[in-house]
Amino acid sequence: MKPKMEFEGLSARLAGVFKKLRGKGKLSEKDIDEALREVRLSLLEADVNFKVVREFIAQVKEKSLSAEVLESLTPAQQVIKIVHEEMVELLGGKAKPLDLSGNPPAVVVLYGLQGSGKTTTAGKLALNLRKSGRRVLLVSCDVYRPAAQRQLEILAEKSGAGFFTMDPGTDPAAIARGGYEKARTGAYDVVIFDTAGRTQLDDEMMDEAARIRDAVSPRESILVVDAMTGQEACKVAQAFDEKVGLTGIILTKIDSDARGGAALSIAKVTGKPIKFASTGEKLEDFQVFHPDRMASRILGMGDVLTLIERAQAAFDEKKAEELERKLRKKEFTLEDFIAQMKEVRKMGSFGDLLRMIPGLNRMKIDVDIDPKEWSRIEAIVNSMTPLERRRPEIIDGSRKRRIARGSGTQVQDVNRLLKQFFQARRMMFQMTPEKMGRLRLP
Amino acid sequence: MSLFDRLRSGLKRTSSSLREAVTSIFTGGRVTQEFLDELEEVLIQSDVGLKAAMALRDRIQEENKKRNLKTPEELFGVMEEMVAEILEGVSEPLRTAPSGPTVYVLVGVNGAGKTTTIGKLAERWRGQGKSVIMAAADTFRAAAQEQLAVWAKRTGSTIIAHQSGSDPGAVAFDAVRAAISRGVDLVLVDTAGRLHTKGNLMEELKKIIRVIGRELPGAPHEVILVIDGTTGQNGLNQARVFAEAAGVTGVCITKLDGSSKGGIAVAIADELGLPIKLVGVGESADDLRDFDARAFAKALFARPE
Ligand SMILES: Nc1nc2c(ncn2[C@@H]2O[C@H](COP(=O)(O)OP(=O)(O)OP(=O)(O)O)[C@@H](O)[C@H]2O)c(=O)[nH]1
Ligand SMILES: Nc1nc2c(ncn2[C@@H]2O[C@H](COP(=O)(O)OP(=O)(O)OP(=O)(O)O)[C@@H](O)[C@H]2O)c(=O)[nH]1
Ligand SMILES: [Mg+2]
Numbered sequence: 125m126k127p128k129m130e131f132e133g134l135s136a137r138l139a140g141v142f143k144k145l146r147g148k149g150k151l152s153e154k155d156i157d158e159a160l161r162e163v164r165l166s167l168l169e170a171d172v173n174f175k176v177v178r179e180f181i182a183q184v185k186e187k188s189l190s191a192e193v194l195e196s197l198t199p200a201q202q203v204i205k206i207v208h209e210e211m212v213e214l215l216g217g218k219a220k221p222l223d224l225s226g227n228p229p230a231v232v233v234l235y236g237l238q239g240s241g242k243t244t245t246a247g248k249l250a251l252n253l254r255k256s257g258r259r260v261l262l263v264s265c266d267v268y269r270p271a272a273q274r275q276l277e278i279l280a281e282k283s284g285a286g287f288f289t290m291d292p293g294t295d296p297a298a299i300a301r302g303g304y305e306k307a308r309t310g311a312y313d314v315v316i317f318d319t320a321g322r323t324q325l326d327d328e329m330m331d332e333a334a335r336i337r338d339a340v341s342p343r344e345s346i347l348v349v350d351a352m353t354g355q356e357a358c359k360v361a362q363a364f365d366e367k368v369g370l371t372g373i374i375l376t377k378i379d380s381d382a383r384g385g386a387a388l389s390i391a392k393v394t395g396k397p398i399k400f401a402s403t404g405e406k407l408e409d410f411q412v413f414h415p416d417r418m419a420s421r422i423l424g425m426g427d428v429l430t431l432i433e434r435a436q437a438a439f440d441e442k443k444a445e446e447l448e449r450k451l452r453k454k455e456f457t458l459e460d461f462i463a464q465m466k467e468v469r470k471m472g473s474f475g476d477l478l479r480m481i482p483g484l485n486r487m488k489i490d491v492d493i494d495p496k497e498w499s500r501i502e503a504i505v506n507s508m509t510p511l512e513r514r515r516p517e518i519i520d521g522s523r524k525r526r527i528a529r530g531s532g533t534q535v536q537d538v539n540r541l542l543k544q545f546f547q548a549r550r551m552m553f554q555m556t557p558e559k560m561g562r563l564r565l566p
Numbered sequence: 567m568s569l570f571d572r573l574r575s576g577l578k579r580t581s582s583s584l585r586e587a588v589t590s591i592f593t594g595g596r597v598t599q600e601f602l603d604e605l606e607e608v609l610i611q612s613d614v615g616l617k618a619a620m621a622l623r624d625r626i627q628e629e630n631k632k633r634n635l636k637t638p639e640e641l642f643g644v645m646e647e648m649v650a651e652i653l654e655g656v657s658e659p660l661r662t663a664p665s666g667p668t669v670y671v672l673v674g675v676n677g678a679g680k681t682t683t684i685g686k687l688a689e690r691w692r693g694q695g696k697s698v699i700m701a702a703a704d705t706f707r708a709a710a711q712e713q714l715a716v717w718a719k720r721t722g723s724t725i726i727a728h729q730s731g732s733d734p735g736a737v738a739f740d741a742v743r744a745a746i747s748r749g750v751d752l753v754l755v756d757t758a759g760r761l762h763t764k765g766n767l768m769e770e771l772k773k774i775i776r777v778i779g780r781e782l783p784g785a786p787h788e789v790i791l792v793i794d795g796t797t798g799q800n801g802l803n804q805a806r807v808f809a810e811a812a813g814v815t816g817v818c819i820t821k822l823d824g825s826s827k828g829g830i831a832v833a834i835a836d837e838l839g840l841p842i843k844l845v846g847v848g849e850s851a852d853d854l855r856d857f858d859a860r861a862f863a864k865a866l867f868a869r870p871e
């Protein structure tokens with residue numbers, strides 16, 4: 125099985141852009157256009173609505189033209205970074221929880237196209253809320269789909285929620301009223317209404333959706349959307365929003381290999397936050413929505429972005445210059461070493477990072493530090509005198525014993541740290557200024 | 567209502583149809599480079615995919631060289647013809663067994679419309695006086711069997727079901743056995759929705775199909791992949807993987823009564839050569855149509871009225 129076919133194609137395509145633009149210094153309009161052309165195609169392939177793509181690309185172009193040029197990134201990388209940031213912003217920035225404020229019961233209604241995952245999502249939400257100790261009532265207002273009520277009843281049992289519905293001959297809005305009453309008198313904290321699937325073209329069914337809303341005055345009106353949806357996602361979301369006034373979106377079936385561009389389309393046209401993502405058929409397969417992950421997925425470039433982020437963190441331009449100056453003067457102290465270590469620690473493994481840098485990737489560098497060891501190292505350095513930190517050569521046997529005692533470590537620990545330091549310093553001093561210049565990513 | 571009317575009535579209420587969009591960019595009355603670039607983008611809006619959009623664009627360019635295309639009508643004529651050609655090129659009617667029971671297995675991702683399509687197929691065969699057995703081989707999803715049981719009752723079909731959570735292959739086996747011994751005309755096997763990315767579930771599907779073939783040589787006569795017409799480019803991945811794993815013989819595109827025109831069908835026929843055999847145009851038992859390439863192509867570029 126080859127589930128990631130599309131994905132690979134895109135990574136390759138972006139790599140192509142990088143190659144073409146490698147080594148150029150500044151962001152010219154032509155560079156931007158070239159990079160954005162690839163981004164545009166990849167967004168269309170990811171099912172982002174073509175109108176949304178157009179607006180989005182225009183927005184990114186404007187930002188790119190006025191962007192401050194970061195020396196550590198190539199032009200293409202910079203454009204991608206802006207694209208990603210804009211997309212995260214559009215997808216809702218920080219994830220937003222459900223609004224369950226006010227007098228209980230808090231009312232949540234789920235709407236959506238046929239088969240998008242409403243009923244399953246109702247069960248998932250219930251389980252999620254049950255885990256935080258809330259009493260939840262599930263109400264089925266679907267009198268059309270065969271066995272829809274029974275389906276929700278089973279999910280209520282599984283999630284430990286209460287269940288309510290009425291005879292399929294009943295008007296769904298009346299069932300909703302009945303369900304609300306039961307939630308109120310039964311002291312439920314949250315009541316979730318599952319509605320029948322409907323297309324936005326069906327006037328009668330859309331009117332019914334509005335009547336259900338009016339019957340229960342929801343705090344949350346959620347559109348449940350299949351992540352595999354194509355170009356129509358925009359129209360669907362817009363129509364539901366107009367009819368019932370959405371407060372948020374839940375994206376389902378993101379365990380598929382769909383790139384999920386529909387999420388971006390919907391976020392853009394409705395301006396409503398995506399609150400949760402559904403990741404499988406089981407009730408536990410449910411998470412808070414992460415805009416940054418989704419953006420990377422839509423762009424099909426998760427790995428590239430991490431690389432850019434890491435590079436930025438590691439090679440903060442000013443600090444790199446300072447280091448370069450010091451190395452020229454052959455000054456590299458334990459304090460510098462620790463400062464460097466602190467910075468790279470944020471990115472995981474120092475070795476990993478160095479291996480990504482051309483020219484450095486073949487050097488054997490033994491500088492990776494076990495996170496558990498980190499606090500020990502800090503303690504050791506803190507137990508040194510300022511002079512010892514600047515001129516570690518003077519640290520002899522008796523100083524080592526003192527430092528070990530002061531930091532609650534062993535002399536071997538002090539020895540190991542010093543060995544690592546001297547090794548790093550030797551490596552640094554071997555680097556010519558030209559080599560230093562290459563401490564920038566491709 | 568004919569399929570075409572049905573599709574058109576759906577299109578009527580969508581705010582901007584493909585036709586409108588193309589007309590709105592064809593302002594100069596001439597096929598220019600600029601127009602072609604925009605055309606490609608506009609075609610994307612129908613979910614036909616980048617590849618088909620580019621092919622259509624190239625065709626317009628070519629045709630324009632031959633005979634100066636001047637009106638939107640001429641453009642649509644060319645594109646409609648091309649889409650119809652693609653779809654007709656692979657079209658094939660539903661197969662049936664020369665003698666003994668015919669077996670159809672319905673497969674597809676979650677919520678595509680498999681169970682409902684089974685209800686519709688049963689309605690069709692029952693209407694012709696044939697006997698039908700439904701096999702409830704979705705033993706996983708909550709109330710899947712109950713849902714199928716309602717369809718069995720509605721259409722006067724027999725349902726074979728085991729306990730929830732039991733082996734789906736065994737259900738299919740029993741259903742085929744029963745059909746053979748009772749001389750039933752059609753067996754419809756309802757499988758659980760599964761994403762094509764889940765290897766273990768695809769293996770399970772292979773096993774179901776193997777079991778059927780062992781019990782009745784030549785069966786299943788159709789493995790029908792059900793695809794939601796609202797699906798975007800992922801539909802192509804679905805079709806590719808299901809075809810490989812389950813030997814899909816035909817595709818049913820559902821929910822074409824919605825605002826989507828099912829453009830993904832074009833990509834599937836074009837890139838994978840799979841025949842589209844059925845379309846679903848609603849939730850009722852009689853909302854199933856045989857696929858008509860010409861009508862489909864026409865609807866894709868239909869004028870909103
Ligand atoms: N793989 C996967 N399947 C899902 C997910 N969410 C729902 N499903 C499946 O999708 C199918 C449809 O889900 P339902 O909850 O019945 O959808 P619905 O929107 O209530 O459908 P209607 O009521 O008929 O409109 C079922 O097979 C679910 O198990 C998900 O996140 N991942
Ligand atoms: N509007 C419309 N709805 C359809 C059509 N076909 C199926 N549906 C609806 O889509 C929803 C899902 O249909 P099912 O038949 O349960 O889909 P499934 O593929 O069996 O789903 P799972 O078994 O959960 O994977 C139901 O609400 C159906 O009524 C169609 O052609 N048009
Ligand atoms: Mg439902």
Ligand SMILES: [Mg+2]
Pocket residue numbers: 680681682704710756757758759
């Ligand atoms: Mg089903």
